[in-house]
Amino acid sequence: MNFNFLSPVSDTVLAHNELLAEQALGKKIKIHSAQNGIPDLDGVKMAIIGVQENRNDVNYMGEELNFDTIRTSLYALFPGNWHTTIADLGDIPAGATLEDTYYALRTIISVLIERKVIPIIIGGSQDLTYANYRAYDTMAPMINIVNVDSNFDLGDASVEMKNNSFLGKVILEQPYNLFNYSVIGYQTYFNSQEEIDLMEKLYFEAYRLGEVTHAISMVEPVMRDAHIVTMDLKSVRAAEVGAKQKFSPNGFDGKEICSISRYAGISNKVSSFGIYEFKSTNELDATPMLISQIIWYFIEGVNCRVNDDDFENENNYQKYNVLIEDDELIFYKSIKTGRWWIEIPFLPNVNNKLKKHTLLPCTHDDYKEASHGKIPERWYKAYKKNSF
Incomplete structure (x- = not known):
């Protein structure tokens, strides 16, 4: 297995983990540490990976990413009545070039999917979804992506890809593996009329924020058909997150985003799940805990999966x-x-x-x-x- 790209979970997080109750999630998962190396993936159902890459963020100002606060929050939660084994494989550091990071992420996701392990990716900028999508090139003929986002992220495919324009590259670059693209929770004033018209023309699906919050269960059949779920934290309203994450007064609240995450987990098809646009901060704020709870609900959903799509009998x-x-x-x-x-x-x-x-x-x-x-x-x- 080519996991040389991964750096271990920090000693700070591991030291904090030692102080937790024996029943805490951090005591139940296999962790990549400097001392013990990468854990054995036998029997593992889900693997957490941080990706410290944000250089394609349109607002990039040289900030470095650190996921210690997310891990500290996540490890301290208590697991549900779960029967699956989870691993934390540590982080992919930003490569010498963006392409290096994409290559590392694509390679690791490919290996995990082949081993029937669901990667849970914590990012960095959302253009990492492109590398996630490319990991499926040799595995599935047609891919469905569901994006929980306030924007469509279509952009102009003729210019360099950014975190708000990765889909143009997904649609127009060979091999053409995308069958369906759905956006959950878009906000009309953040999307040009040309983009809205293009979504219609391509017969992609777009669900407005108000439509989804009015009936959150409508997300379930959309997620049931997804292979990749990518979640932009900008889809969450400003009141729910810390100072660095505030994007819009409108968006999903914490309960709604966790419900959406659980629907993604319940889907038998979803084989990779990513949460993007995290902005590191040293201050205690709500964002790491919100991400931890989003991950918790996704894991909960995976543990509630039911094989009900066998239509042979x-x-x-x-x-x-x-x-x-x-x-x-x-x-x-x-x-x-x-x-x-x-x-x-x-x-x-x-x-x-x-x-x-x-x-x-x-x-x-x-x-x-x-x-x-x-x-x-x-x-x-x-x-x-x-x-x-």
């Missing part, structure tokens, strides 16, 4: 056919969990992105609306993307 699901004009929509409902899916048909004679019938997660409300003659928007967008 007819005893596992109920099937519903709905006719809308010339379209026949086929819904599936898991008997085990009550979750719903809708079938995206395979289109012959079309350059299909999908090579077979694919099931798209949806809600019971989608089925009810279809029964009243309304085609679900998620189905329509997926169908259109598959027709390109």
Whole structure:
């Protein structure tokens, strides 16, 4: 395993960990230390990695990143009734160049995913999502990214990538592996009309902040279809974070961002999870504890995963056919969990992105609306993307 890029968790954090109660999370996880080296990954389900890279932040002023406050907060929390083993692999220091950091992150994520270990990445600037995405190049034909963010981060792909424009590079650079991109919690006044129109044109999904906070459970089917979840701390309102993180008076509150994180954890498909745009500070503030709780809820979600998407056995699901004009929509409902899916048909004679019938997660409300003659928007967008 090529984990030479990683630096160990600091002695300061380890010393603090020694003082914690035996039941604390810090006493239950395998930690990369200078003394003991990188822990054995046998049986590990999730691995925490810090990435000390923020040079592509549009507001970069030479600040260095340090995640000690996050680890100190996280280790002090008590685990739930969990059955999974967690490791903390330490940090990837900023490389000599940005490309060096991307390469290190991409390599480590690839190894972890191959070993069925879910990386939990703490960043740095959100352009690191690009390196995360590239780690899947040899593993999956089509990738879905969900971005919890106030911005779309589309940007201009013809200029150098920054933390607010990484998606342009993801869309336009070969190999083309992106099938769907969804933004949870965007705020219209932070996005140009051209970007909003482009999201529509590409049949990507965008959910406004007010829409999500009104019904947080709408996030669940979106997360159920994600491989990569990337979370920008700028999506959290200023009142919830420390002085250095304050971005906007509007955004998710702590309870909402943790609920979203838990939905990401529950998804059987999510195989990497990142929290970005952390700004280091020596002062005691709420941000490290908020990040710790976001991670806690993600781990909690992973421990609550249920395999309910086996549709080979007819005893596992109920099937519903709905006719809308010339379209026949086929819904599936898991008997085990009550979750719903809708079938995206395979289109012959079309350059299909999908090579077979694919099931798209949806809600019971989608089925009810279809029964009243309304085609679900998620189905329509997926169908259109598959027709390109």
